[in-house]
Amino acid sequence: MSDSLTGASGRSTLSLHKLGVFCGLAAAVWLGTAEAPTKLVNAGFSPFVISLGMVMGAFVARWTVPMLLKGTGFVLTDLRDKPHLIVWAVLAGMLWAVANTLTIFAVRNVGLAIAFPLWNTNSLVGLFWGWLLFKELRGSGFKGWAKVLGGAFAIVGGAGVLAYATSQQSSNTPGKAAVGILAALGAGVLLGTMYIPYRKAYISGMNPLSFVTIFTFGELGTVITLGAIFYGGVGHLATELERARPMLFWPFLGGFCWVIGDLFQNFAAKYIGIGRGIPLSNTNQLWGLAWGALVFAELAGLSPSGKVLVIAGSLIMITGALSISTAAPPVSELANWNHAMDREVNRYALNAEQVAAVVRGDDPLAGQPHQRRWWEVLVMCAAVGVFVWLGVGTKAQHISVSIPWIIVLSVGTILPLGVCGTLLWRRTRFS
Numbered sequence: 001m002s003d004s005l006t007g008a009s010g011r012s013t014l015s016l017h018k019l020g021v022f023c024g025l026a027a028a029v030w031l032g033t034a035e036a037p038t039k040l041v042n043a044g045f046s047p048f049v050i051s052l053g054m055v056m057g058a059f060v061a062r063w064t065v066p067m068l069l070k071g072t073g074f075v076l077t078d079l080r081d082k083p084h085l086i087v088w089a090v091l092a093g094m095l096w097a098v099a100n101t102l103t104i105f106a107v108r109n110v111g112l113a114i115a116f117p118l119w120n121t122n123s124l125v126g127l128f129w130g131w132l133l134f135k136e137l138r139g140s141g142f143k144g145w146a147k148v149l150g151g152a153f154a155i156v157g158g159a160g161v162l163a164y165a166t167s168q169q170s171s172n173t174p175g176k177a178a179v180g181i182l183a184a185l186g187a188g189v190l191l192g193t194m195y196i197p198y199r200k201a202y203i204s205g206m207n208p209l210s211f212v213t214i215f216t217f218g219e220l221g222t223v224i225t226l227g228a229i230f231y232g233g234v235g236h237l238a239t240e241l242e243r244a245r246p247m248l249f250w251p252f253l254g255g256f257c258w259v260i261g262d263l264f265q266n267f268a269a270k271y272i273g274i275g276r277g278i279p280l281s282n283t284n285q286l287w288g289l290a291w292g293a294l295v296f297a298e299l300a301g302l303s304p305s306g307k308v309l310v311i312a313g314s315l316i317m318i319t320g321a322l323s324i325s326t327a328a329p330p331v332s333e334l335a336n337w338n339h340a341m342d343r344e345v346n347r348y349a350l351n352a353e354q355v356a357a358v359v360r361g362d363d364p365l366a367g368q369p370h371q372r373r374w375w376e377v378l379v380m381c382a383a384v385g386v387f388v389w390l391g392v393g394t395k396a397q398h399i400s401v402s403i404p405w406i407i408v409l410s411v412g413t414i415l416p417l418g419v420c421g422t423l424l425w426r427r428t429r430f431s
Helices: 016-034 036-043 047-070 072-081 083-110 112-119 122-134 141-167 174-202 208-231 234-243 249-272 274-281 284-295 304-325 331-348 352-359 374-392 403-428
Strands: none
Touching (some): 016 249, 016 274, 016 284, 016 403, 047 072, 047 083, 047 208, 047 234, 047 249, 072 083, 083 112, 083 174, 083 208, 112 141, 112 284, 122 141, 122 331, 141 274, 141 284, 141 304, 174 208, 174 249, 174 274, 208 234, 208 249, 249 274, 249 374, 249 403, 274 304, 284 304, 331 352
């Protein structure tokens, strides 16, 4: 698995490790932004309705973004070449749907600033699975282990410091807070386990854009099932959605943003593994803290000592991210990655040369022209139409927000999209 460019001339020579790091950090920004609409749960809306609203936005995004970037012809060809991975993508979507619902219960009970670091323990779960199942970090030596494991614990530890610093802001009863904490930790376990299908798909040569397209069927079906069970039938769930119609635009937008972050996270998992990519994307706690503190004033009235802890926790997380960013896998570890790839190739009788090319970012399909289909225009128009329809019916919610900070953080969210998207295109053609 070479870390240098072997593709066509004109592409960037950016190493795959650096590209993966950029993707992980860009994912953090978008994943952090995507959680902001979950604050609406505190306006009296059910976590299931918020979750379903987010999943509907994710469903639209997971169809339109891959189609816009590569076309349905590319996606269908990729899926036909690796049909055994479809069930894994659906399974990952199901895990995410349950975990996302749990995160909203957690936000309702203990607040965004506290719940975020608790479910971000998924980075440690993902690191364990990466080592156990995909030979990540094996052969990296003491220095590599120290950088990655130390960085992951620093990110989780810094998140814990932030949680402790902000816990004094919570006015929940002990029982309610306990349920929120358990929900956040449960979400962390499920999210960490969700990365097993991610990594399995990418060492088998599947494109992240194809993976997330199938992923969405698992998440949408699961959330509808959970909501129907909770409300006693699909009809009652539809009634609840109609009641929530004035605010559905915001979780829908959050789900759309989540997919952008999830795509970057998928590319990070592909190029630097889940042991490195997921902890980096979990610095979204910093961006989530910014939204919670600056836009929703969650930390208003925080004591001086609490502010010191917030700064300390943030610096610890940044230090952890820097540590992982510099932990490029050595040749000995890459050899173990290749062994894991060969295992999948042999198990499913895949084309070894083609899979190896895709894994190093030189997918042969990426350079081939794929005919655009007439229905792609209709799908894009339908997606825009849904946004407009939801936006027109949106009413102001009784939540205090800071408009200037919304503008500032929104600009800060869009910039990484342009930068990292350009890097991905130049280096891999989104392969």
